[in-house]
Amino acid sequence: MTRQVSTPGTEEVARARQADAISETKTPAAHRRNRLGRQDLLGFLLVAPLVLLILLVIGFPLLNTVLLSLRNQGIAGSPSDFVGLETYRKVLATSGLWKAFGRSAVWLIGNMVVQTLLGFVTALLLSRVGRWSRAARVWVLLPWVIPTVAVAVIWQWLTNANYGIFAKLLGALGVNDARFFADSTWAMPTLIVMNSWHWFPLGAVIIFGALQTVPAEVYEAAKVDGASAWHTFWHITLPMLQPVLFALGLVGSLWSFNIVDSIYLVTKGGPGDASTTAPVFIYDTAFKAFRTSEAAAASVAAIVLIAVLAWLYIRLAKSEEY
Known part of the structure; x- marks a missing residue:
């Protein structure tokens, strides 16, 4: 009968290799998430000026139109009162x-x-x-x-x-x-x-x-x-x-x-x-x-x-x- 002899530190080496294997499977995913997060942030920063410009040129007039439709204004710029959906009902x-x-x-x-x-x-x-x-x-x-x-x-x-x-x-x-x-x-x-x-x-x-x-x-x-x-x-x-x-x-x-x-x-x-x-x-x-x-x-x-x-x-x- 032969008996397997374990050398000193074998268990420690095995545990270290297992930890390395686990880290190798987890680290790339985490690294990719961090990299994608940085890329997304960079993309948002690059398109932010254009989005702000669109909101200024399109969003503000659109919001102003919606607010104006809830009033009873006649001539543009004249005083008016808030009437809610009454203008929509009339139109x-x-x-x-x-x-x-x-x-x-x-x-x-x-x-x-x-x-x-x-x-x-x-x-x-x-x-x-x-x-x-x-x-x-x-x-x-x-x-x-x-x-x-x-x-x-x-x-x-x-x-x-x-x-x-x-x-x-x-x-x-x-x-x-x-x-x-x-x-x-x-x-x-x-x-x-x-x-x-x-x-x-x-x-x-x-x-x-x-x-x-x-x-x-x-x-x-x-x-x-x-x-x-x-x-x-x-x-x-x-x-x-x-x-x-x-x-x-x-x-x-x-x-x-x-x-x-x-x-x-x-x-x-x-x-x-x-x-x-x-x-x-x-x-x-x-x-x-x-x-x-x-x-x-x-x-x-x-x-x-x-x-x-x-x-x-x-x-x-x-x-x-x-």
Whole structure:
């Protein structure tokens, strides 16, 4: 029978090794937590100036608008009293606000559809290989860089019933007395086309840039498999551009909803109230009817509505991969 002989200090060495092993398993995790904590602190310090600037530029006016909506102020800066939610009750009971929201929905959907179609078609044409497509990548941005005031003047000239090009073309087709902005039926569609013509180059450039990220090997494989141009677009191009289209649709929709200048410069919300969207209604309430608190309450209602629509859009349109 053999007997195991323990040397002096063996137990101490074993305990030391066990302690080292335990420390090796714990120390890296603690070290990573400390390192991540320092990185988070550094990140917070770096973004703090921007957050403070956003709170100053956006948060303070928004808070001031909410506080103003709880008062009964008429002319901006005049004395007023606190009335609580009475201003909201009065504004939400106004049929003009809900009609303005309905026109904003038409304006929003119309701009989204027209600008997306124009931007997509233009981006696909710019992606073609050729001298004309390369030249078009420069001058396609011209409508976007034109100031809104100039765009309004240009389209008023184009649609003038006496000397406008559109009126002359329709007259040659037998359609006389065409009044685009002066007709309550055609004012909103014409404004949508005008605004889409102004802003579609931005979407076209973004979609064109996204198209360049699609690997050429994917198209070559689809061509080898005998896929048609329509199937290639529907099953390859469109799915790969979905994240870009999602972001473009969200930002573009919020941007389009808040447009006032394009409408006000041309029709001022008319004829009648045919083109009075929610922002135009709020502007008229504040600076023409001199009911500042009611305009503030309508603004808060519009913000809530936009937030709900944005949330629904994100829930319904966002890809599962993002």
